[in-house]
Amino acid sequence: MDKEEKKFSSAEPISMSDSDLNFAKEIGKVAGTDLNSCLTCMSCSGGCPMYSYMDYGPHGIMRLAVLGLKKEALTSTTIWRCAGCHACAAVCPMAINIAGVMDYLREECLKGKYPIGDKPIFEFHRAFLLSVRFHGRSSKVELMGLHKLFTIGSGPKAWMQDAFLGVKMILMRKLHLLPSRLMSSGISQVRKIVVGEWRDR
Ligand code: SF4
Numbered sequence: 001m002d003k004e005e006k007k008f009s010s011a012e013p014i015s016m017s018d019s020d021l022n023f024a025k026e027i028g029k030v031a032g033t034d035l036n037s038c039l040t041c042m043s044c045s046g047g048c049p050m051y052s053y054m055d056y057g058p059h060g061i062m063r064l065a066v067l068g069l070k071k072e073a074l075t076s077t078t079i080w081r082c083a084g085c086h087a088c089a090a091v092c093p094m095a096i097n098i099a100g101v102m103d104y105l106r107e108e109c110l111k112g113k114y115p116i117g118d119k120p121i122f123e124f125h126r127a128f129l130l131s132v133r134f135h136g137r138s139s140k141v142e143l144m145g146l147h148k149l150f151t152i153g154s155g156p157k158a159w160m161q162d163a164f165l166g167v168k169m170i171l172m173r174k175l176h177l178l179p180s181r182l183m184s185s186g187i188s189q190v191r192k193i194v195v196g197e198w199r200d201r
């Protein structure tokens with residue numbers, strides 16, 4: 001069995017009974033793109049650097065959206081593991097704004113209080129935004145500390161896996177211990193941008 005077959009071999013059949021056929025249209029309106037033009041050619045997944053870590057991959061998310069399978073799309077790991085690099089959009093023959101779709105789906109996941117497909121990655125986003133709210137920009141050491149704090153329940157192995165690397169980088173002076181801050185007027189402008197559900201989950 002090759003890697004691709006293995007990836008989908010244990011998948012449960014998906015019921016179409018809760019299908020919402022307006023879903024693709026709703027996404028398209030906000031992301032400014034037409035999901036119904038997707039050809040399922042898989043060029044996006046073929047060029048995606050995160051594809052092997054995702055459950056559906058970008059082409060799969062497009063298909064779920066077109067079929068109105070909202071819950072499956074919003075609870076997938078794909079939307080959280082997407083790095084927003086736009087490599088998929090660069091190769092899409094239909095010029096679909098796939099990274100914009102992923103942004104929209106992450107927002108919808110949080111608004112609808114759906115289970116989060118990859119909690120540690122969500123916690124990384126949360127730690128980043130909190131650090132940006134404090135200083136107007138992110139502080140790497142603070143980001144690491146906040147992420148460790150937010151994922152404290154993830155078990156000692158997962159929690160410690162990169163802790164030594166962090167200490168090594170501090171000792172090698174690759175990380176600044178004290179955060180640099182924007183001027184206060186800049187911080188308040190950034191705070192107006194960084195709002196939303198991120199703090200509440
Ligand atoms: S590359 Fe574009 S058309 Fe092809 S599957 Fe991906 S989103 Fe659909």
Ligand code: SF4
Binds near residue numbers: 044048081085098
């Ligand atoms: S934007 Fe997301 S889905 Fe598209 S190629 Fe990059 S990681 Fe993959």
